[in-house]
Amino acid sequence: MNQEELKKLLESIQKGDTDIDTGIQQIKNFTYSELGYAKIDHHRELRTGYPEVVFGENKSVEHLIGIARHFQERQSNLLITRITADRYNDMHKAIPELTYNSTARAVMLQYGRPAETESFIAVITAGTSDYAVAEEAAVTASFFGNRVERLFDVGVAGVHRLFNNWELIKNARVYVVVAGMEGALPSIIGGLVDKPVIAVPTSVGYGANFNGLSALLGMLTSCASGVSVVNIDNGFGAGYLASMINKL
């Protein structure tokens, strides 16, 4: 609660427009719905401009259906990430309004779509194996109303594939660059453009990749400026941040 809001509330109490118990209630009230197994943060949309997104991987189907019902009742948009097709099927039986993107493994509940931005986010991958993570980023950004352009399989081992798509690349407002193994693609793009590059290391690889460590360290130590990094395989986080920047 920021100071201005507090002031208004206090004035209202002083004037008698608000009694004290109501005041206490109000202060507590812009917060969350208690489902027992989860506290749904409705205040979040007011506070950050973004609806709650649920990380689905470690939650039971029962809990996920319960959470989704809660949003369905309020006709609120909801994005649930990291859901396998099997688990989605169970959820869909309970709530037919849910939709699914199988590559991105994302479940959505969407009431009306935000107008799409004019400026776009470029989602670029080094290899075809980075596809799923990139789609999670793209789907997330689209869900929040951003125009997204995809460019896949343009990694550094055949760097001319990148340059051949330069016309497209050069006009983006923000870049999500997804790469596994040595994770070099964000460095190259970061050296060529004047817009923020969000680097997403993937766990694609084997051996000295150590589940994404090689790409992660490579991106963190990138010698190009304007590059920042999110967690390994965190397509959602990159899409969310790209949306935030694109809409500035």
Place this chain on the structure above:
Amino acid sequence: MNQEELKKLLESIQKGDTDIDTGIQQIKNFTYSELGYAKIDHHRELRTGYPEVVFGENKSVEHLIGIARHFQERQSNLLITRITADRYNDMHKAIPELTYNSTARAVMLQYGRPAETESFIAVITAGTSDYAVAEEAAVTASFFGNRVERLFDVGVAGVHRLFNNWELIKNARVYVVVAGMEGALPSIIGGLVDKPVIAVPTSVGYGANFNGLSALLGMLTSCASGVSVVNIDNGFGAGYLASMINKL
């Protein structure tokens, strides 16, 4: 070289306005100055909108003076990072126009200042020990013409210090949040605001900090959205990226 530029050049050649050897020369020509020990990337400013910044830590004073002279002759702005006071003194004797910020350990050559942005970057630290890294970020952002507001020592162990400065915090356009040890401050701020948070882990700490690893991993796994991470102690990188976002 993008396609449009290539097309113009090719048309000029076809018309005979440009002969072939000149054409080859031009294609090679928007590039760099060769100093022998370094290739100064003048094309960079055209390409990315930012002048070359030199990472000073591993370069000899002789090389740094040579590079600075090169910019001095062109009356171009230059920022050199990670310079100790001793090394700066030697550089300053050779080029008196150089200025120095001792906390940020940054050397600058500045011909005219860009107009300051209206929107501002908030540079926030968890502890007083994160001061130097935060100053590097702030000085970098200022150098590129951004308004910067500082808020230091508001880490999670006394979280009310953060809330007491909420009025300032809430209006920033982008956040640079610097923290060592468990690196939790970016998560809290990221959960409260709707603007990008650039998290900078510092190597401040001991024991299980492992030279910044604890803060780095904590920031990468932040459960708040809108947070991305740069390298340990990389104040410059955070300031540069913040500038890029602030000026969008």
Place this chain on the structure above:
Amino acid sequence: MNQEELKKLLESIQKGDTDIDTGIQQIKNFTYSELGYAKIDHHRELRTGYPEVVFGENKSVEHLIGIARHFQERQSNLLITRITADRYNDMHKAIPELTYNSTARAVMLQYGRPAETESFIAVITAGTSDYAVAEEAAVTASFFGNRVERLFDVGVAGVHRLFNNWELIKNARVYVVVAGMEGALPSIIGGLVDKPVIAVPTSVGYGANFNGLSALLGMLTSCASGVSVVNIDNGFGAGYLASMINKL
């Protein structure tokens, strides 16, 4: 064997009240029961005030039944941790008096309950995914006779959820704080209260979480005082220690 006990035994031998072979036997006797595959430490309850607890994960069902029978015969309380539902079913068939908490994955044999403490242990989680580990802590503490209050899903990305439950939180005698990913919640709580905080890192997460390493390092380097850490996912250890402190 402490000195006082030794003195009494020696005096009894000197007086002839105890013969030598009996003396040797007694010294060896406050120790354990030999099951071949395990040595059950009955002396432990005398020595530490707590009954033996069995870590069930790597033991065969046959051995676990054998151990449980041994306690059943003595009508002693027993807690077995880390048992899947399948394995519990096999155990229950053999010993119908066993009970099971499926979330905590804990098997219990309980003859009479200790009186519940007045002061309480607060078991708090950052996310809903930390639920199972937290339940193991809560069930353990309850088993030993402690009043337990639970507060789940109040992590730092929506820190107001924590403050809205302050009334409950502030009155605990000891805190068990369970968190994965960046593990920041113990730092915040540790900065607000004047009671011991036992931090439990969980392996919930992905990528740079590295199976709980990020939360573990974050908690160890917490800048709040009064925080100590147990092993990753070690809900039992936290509940046990919290009981020990609560009963001081």
Place this chain on the structure above:
Amino acid sequence: MNQEELKKLLESIQKGDTDIDTGIQQIKNFTYSELGYAKIDHHRELRTGYPEVVFGENKSVEHLIGIARHFQERQSNLLITRITADRYNDMHKAIPELTYNSTARAVMLQYGRPAETESFIAVITAGTSDYAVAEEAAVTASFFGNRVERLFDVGVAGVHRLFNNWELIKNARVYVVVAGMEGALPSIIGGLVDKPVIAVPTSVGYGANFNGLSALLGMLTSCASGVSVVNIDNGFGAGYLASMINKL
């Protein structure tokens, strides 16, 4: 701010006893003193019952003197940790009331001493090399008014040295056990006593010790219950937590 305090303040405002600007001021007011380079958390003592302790290692002598002056003016107790003798000498010249414990590397400002507790904290080390870290723990606990008993050099390679001091050990209310290398001592003590054991890994060792990692991992995986762990070499944290538990 907890709900009760808020209620009282709101009632006072409603009655007109407190005007609105004063109300805002009061809410902000239980906080900190701003020194520019640091925010001193006076609210902490009210909130947690403990005065601010300053981690001295990465702060300049000028800043440390400034902070100490601030406490001196208020005649408040202050503990500064990790100060070398050289730096202390400079501080002492500025503020002669400061005292120093050279083994623990701790600087103190102490106005009146709290009454010493009857129950005591046992501070135990595995080797003589763990002496400095143990002293930091002991000095911290004493500073907060606890009776402390020391037992040094009783590590597992000569485990009879531990048993010979059993009379002393068995009566403590809480244990701080300091060990480097394999860090096994907390496990043994934890298996014998029924009170909390705070394990402090030290960076004493070489090779596979990896700066304290071996002791840290050993303590975290201790097979004894009732053991929790603080950061490598964190004598202060252990002493602080031991005091918190001892005073329950």
Place this chain on the structure above:
Amino acid sequence: MNQEELKKLLESIQKGDTDIDTGIQQIKNFTYSELGYAKIDHHRELRTGYPEVVFGENKSVEHLIGIARHFQERQSNLLITRITADRYNDMHKAIPELTYNSTARAVMLQYGRPAETESFIAVITAGTSDYAVAEEAAVTASFFGNRVERLFDVGVAGVHRLFNNWELIKNARVYVVVAGMEGALPSIIGGLVDKPVIAVPTSVGYGANFNGLSALLGMLTSCASGVSVVNIDNGFGAGYLASMINKL
């Protein structure tokens, strides 16, 4: 080939007792049998006094049967480690003379038994979970003709269980001490005895155990002398080395 053997061969050639092609053949001849997929080192028994032992984990059943047949034809003893019951059954069908120890997961082909040594090897474990690794050590040592005494579940969290078996322990000629988690048992035993202690870390544990790393580092940094370490879970290696020392 050592010098003495070479000398004899050369003399035989010089005298004409051995022709040159035979000489070359003989030099190559004390070596191995080529199975295509493996080179069986018959020279090994002459060279080191021990028959070849086959690490079975990564080999196909077909190859293992082929290798075993080769020994069967020569009526030579053979030990194959790390074989699951399923794979053993397939091998046994092909070669009925094979026997199996299911705990140790060891397959044996044994023609006559070596006389058992008088002196014995003590195989000791910290917990019941270390049972399988300890049995691999014990079975290996027995296979090579050593008397073995077992003592299981005497870890440091109930150290009196160790002392109660002191009579047995003190008379061993060499110790194999198997422990997971913090791996402290070898340090205690090493501090009490004057014979070599071979420490075997196990991967038993979770969290900060990191698949045996905690026990491994703990054993390597043991503050007791006379302790050396083999690979994680390497019961075979410990049993082999113990046999070598016991038979000196």
Place this chain on the structure above:
Amino acid sequence: MNQEELKKLLESIQKGDTDIDTGIQQIKNFTYSELGYAKIDHHRELRTGYPEVVFGENKSVEHLIGIARHFQERQSNLLITRITADRYNDMHKAIPELTYNSTARAVMLQYGRPAETESFIAVITAGTSDYAVAEEAAVTASFFGNRVERLFDVGVAGVHRLFNNWELIKNARVYVVVAGMEGALPSIIGGLVDKPVIAVPTSVGYGANFNGLSALLGMLTSCASGVSVVNIDNGFGAGYLASMINKL
């Protein structure tokens, strides 16, 4: 595109032999075929002399069939690595011309064979468990037209097996040496020969092997000169590089 090629193209445009749009097309044209899910780099064979090789592990069977069809239509050679037998069967049904090496897990499409080189590549393993990785190297090198000689199971624990095959070894032009565990074999061979040794660490092993880390670090720190290292289990990479060197 190198300068010479650019010059020819520009001259052709200047003369009017090539119009501008065609020129642009041609510059873009020596590149790749767009399959949507992949960009097949036909330019690669011109650029590096080697056909595209596809890393099959993380690609769907549908995509792999699509890629293979693309090469089938052009009657181009294709090598796909890391394909299990099950997946190969599905691919073979769609494209009967595909062949398979089950040990190397390699799928091939081969139109005409390159003439085999006279000089040969020696592929050597330390153990029989390193067989699969070595076969991947050997099959790759054969596919590109190299003569390959195999020598398996000659690791350092029976070093005479290596010397007995010296006649073969000494004549190779380049060595691929595959080893797990301590990875010592490349050091020994590197100390004996005057040709390049490509060391391939394998993930064969357990415990302190840490999925190939021990072999990887051992090979990187080899005290023999002329040794370089590829990724853990990267038989393909070693075979490819060996071919490149053999054909110089």
Place this chain on the structure above:
Amino acid sequence: MNQEELKKLLESIQKGDTDIDTGIQQIKNFTYSELGYAKIDHHRELRTGYPEVVFGENKSVEHLIGIARHFQERQSNLLITRITADRYNDMHKAIPELTYNSTARAVMLQYGRPAETESFIAVITAGTSDYAVAEEAAVTASFFGNRVERLFDVGVAGVHRLFNNWELIKNARVYVVVAGMEGALPSIIGGLVDKPVIAVPTSVGYGANFNGLSALLGMLTSCASGVSVVNIDNGFGAGYLASMINKL
């Protein structure tokens, strides 16, 4: 205290030959001398057959002199390891009977020499840089009365240097093999001999050596049997263990 000793003591008490207070005293009595800063374990020599050895690295010169005086008064042998020449000089001024081996960095106090064993310990290094660690092993073994033969600089990159000294090597009773970098030498020797090999990894190297990690992991995963490992640079531990085995 083993059972037999306890029995004798109890009988003596029962007969009245020993009174109770004396009995308690005797039980406590076979222990240590208390120096305040250290507990000297005189019982150790009785218990393990070896005098106390002091790890000197982290102790003050004052403490070391105090400890040495204590042994000097008893005319007991003493070995202090890891002492720089400077620190030795200060110790020598105080106690002129101390002697020093500067390569091994070992300080000795020696009253009479044990008769040298007939069988010998071979101390072998891979490189000249492993010299200091090897000397610590050799000096330790000599101090305890063992015949020691040295063989330096016979690493695997020139493996014939090892074979040329085979005559010496083959007759040892136990091997201490010291190596840095890839640490392969113990594997080779272990494959050739039938006696125990104690492997000592050294921190000699750079880069992927990671302060001895590469050699440590290599030795732990050695494919030769009969090899065990001590801590990085732990020459003392290897010499001590070798002596223990040699004297069996």
Place this chain on the structure above:
Amino acid sequence: MNQEELKKLLESIQKGDTDIDTGIQQIKNFTYSELGYAKIDHHRELRTGYPEVVFGENKSVEHLIGIARHFQERQSNLLITRITADRYNDMHKAIPELTYNSTARAVMLQYGRPAETESFIAVITAGTSDYAVAEEAAVTASFFGNRVERLFDVGVAGVHRLFNNWELIKNARVYVVVAGMEGALPSIIGGLVDKPVIAVPTSVGYGANFNGLSALLGMLTSCASGVSVVNIDNGFGAGYLASMINKL
């Protein structure tokens, strides 16, 4: 000793041309000179075609002078790496024929120069900070008679600098590519050329570079074929291997 040489020797013995003691001597004789502190491997030049190179970092100046004298007497070429200017000065006083390259930190003794190869090795760096490591590679290759072309500061953040030097790059026979931080340059070059690329990670960087780990892992997981890796900062190893390949 290979079979052919053995055969000749045996025939000579059989014929009586060589007596037995001489035969033994000859077999031992193609080996090394014993300096006590080192075994100089003269056989190496015969065996591998390269003279001994001495890694100077951990050796005393006395030993280095001794080794150099040994070569001086034989008028043999010698290369000593990793020598600081101070140590070189001491060596030069003793042996004035020694020369020094201060950037590469290499000491040389050179009697006649080998003819320079026609084909050349390209030594390329990503940044100016990788200069010293690259020079070590270049000086090593030159010492062995190779033509070397240098190209410095062409890293991926300004990738056009690389393309502008394509004319030079494309004609090399083998590449040594030196890079710190994310180590991406070898991937790009490897994707463009058809010759072997030797990647050298450097420890240049900070934070998540972890002393070269980021570059090392990046290079090992390079998605370009034809790339192999040597140890961090191992310029010598890369130059040596490049020479071996260039001279094939």
